[in-house]
Amino acid sequence: MTMAEPGITLTDDDRRAVGRWAADCAERVLPLFEARAPGDSRPREAIAGIRAYAHGDMRKGPLRPLASAALAAAREAGDPVATAAARAAAYAAASPYVHDLVSPQQVNHVFATALRQAQARELAAGGDPGAGDEEIRWAVEHASPEVRAVVRRFPSGAHVRTRLGALHRRLDAGLRVSPPR
Secondary structure: OOOOOEOOOOOHHHHHHHHHHHHHHHHHHHHHHHHHOOOOOHHHHHHHHHHHHHOOOOOOOOHHHHHHHHHHHHHHOOOHHHHHHHHHHHHHHHHHHOOOEOOHHHHHHHHHHHHHHHHHHHHHOOOOHHHHHHHHHHHHHOOOHHHHHHHHHOOOOOOOOOHHHHHHHHHHHHHOOOOOO
């Protein structure tokens, strides 16, 4: 199978499970955005949208403009912590758009929210890598069996030699194993 051939089955239930997890991840750092950009509700609206989708109360179509609006908030924030937190919200809203392709790039879409969550927390802690590591641990521990099953369907992504790449490796490894009972 080539990288561009479809070969992974993703159901609406799979997309909703990923959306619930992504919303939980983004919500953890939403206060960091709101403290730095009071009055900008776009990231909060993106999280509310993905929650509505995850609960079956909304189709995924309205999520695209919510994600775009949260990305605009990230660009306009003028603060690295707020930018990372707004991106977490945007990527959460966009999470149902992961494609069912056998491609390591697609698993990156599943991971994007948790990675920006960790980045926001780490930046807020003055660059303390322990803060980012703790957020990745939290994200792994709070991933449902359904989210882990989705991740296992995709090949691992490429791991760059950056701090975000290190967080990506920890998240990828953690989600590919079954949680302890």
